[in-house]
Amino acid sequence: MSDFEGAAEALRVAVGASRLRVEPHGVRDVLLSFTVGDELRFAFDARPGDVASSLESVAMGRREDGRAWRLPVGPHTLIAGCSGSGKGSLFWSFAFGLAPAVRDGRVQLHGIDLKGGMEILMGRDLFTTSATSAAEAVAVLEMLVAWMQERAGQYAGRLRTHRPTADEPLHVVMIDELAALTAYCPDRDLQRRAETAINLICSQGRAPGFMVFACLQDPRKEVIPSRGLFTQMVGLRLKDLSETSMVLGEVAVLSGAHCHRITRDVPGTGYVLPEEGGHPVRVRAGYASDEAIREVASRFRTSTQIPVVVPEHGGEPSTRRPRRPRASEVRDD
Ligand SMILES: Nc1ncnc2c1ncn2[C@@H]1O[C@H](COP(=O)(O)OP(=O)(O)OP(=O)(O)O)[C@@H](O)[C@H]1O
Ligand SMILES: [Mg+2]
Structure with missing residues (x-):
């Protein structure tokens, strides 16, 4: 052998x-x-998901064997790839896949984008909350932790797994650059609070229906201490073999996951480990143009948008934390 x-x-x-x-x-x-x-040599467009989807997985693009690439919904997901590797197309392919469920209320998306909001603001109508600063991100994350714990308390001894409905939606936190919160945030207190909240959602969120989908350029432990809490990884183009094994594991590298050999001319291409086990599979996500993002966001807009309230002077978030919207606050236009 x-x-x-x-x-x-x-x-x-x-x-x-x-x-x-x-x-x-x-x-x-x-x-x-x-x-x-090579099935994946040519780019193709990202498309909105199936209206009748059971939300077990979403169609992200194609696999190297020509079959559809579907990503399971539920596991906390980390997309790692260097600048220009196409993380944006995975971010939007996932959001597009969930878009019909966003419109019917079974899913609420919470967008965090500390790079000036360049990524999420284009599709802001899909997001229940949008955070473009560390303070806003912390307000959203701590609000979600409170909701998660409330729901987990209600489920205790009654339900073991959450099924998304309009009354009890699946909450998906979508983070464009995780390191901006966990490593490069100049405010240490906000960084610590963001990390704690992300760790809580990653460790307790799955059963009550809270999931994190985060993109990251640099997978080193100093940058993302809680890497181990993410149970689903996609490795796009990475700098070297050591980064690939940090993301997908040494065994995957030995059995053919070569993120470090992906060339620059095929952004959106990466490797995943299939849920059912077996060898890593090369995949490519569909490309979402700015127009497509705007079009999908307006067609599938959420009816629940919540303004993000940041407590002044770093006050206790529990007193000013955005409340769960009452029916009268829910936007419907
Ligand atoms: N699936 C895809 N098919 C074709 N082109 C793509 C795809 N994904 C991204 N691109 C193109 O590749 C370029 C880089 O992609 P993108 O901005 O998503 O990278 P990124 O990983 O988010 O980088 P950064 O970390 O700097 O934000 C973009 O100009 C985009 O047009
Ligand atoms: Mg990007």
């Missing part, structure tokens, strides 16, 4: 294949799978 692994690159180049996978087959055989041609 290791002989074949050692010769894999030479074999791949010899036959002009775009990829070669080496895996054991039974006790004595080795299976070599060559990928000739």
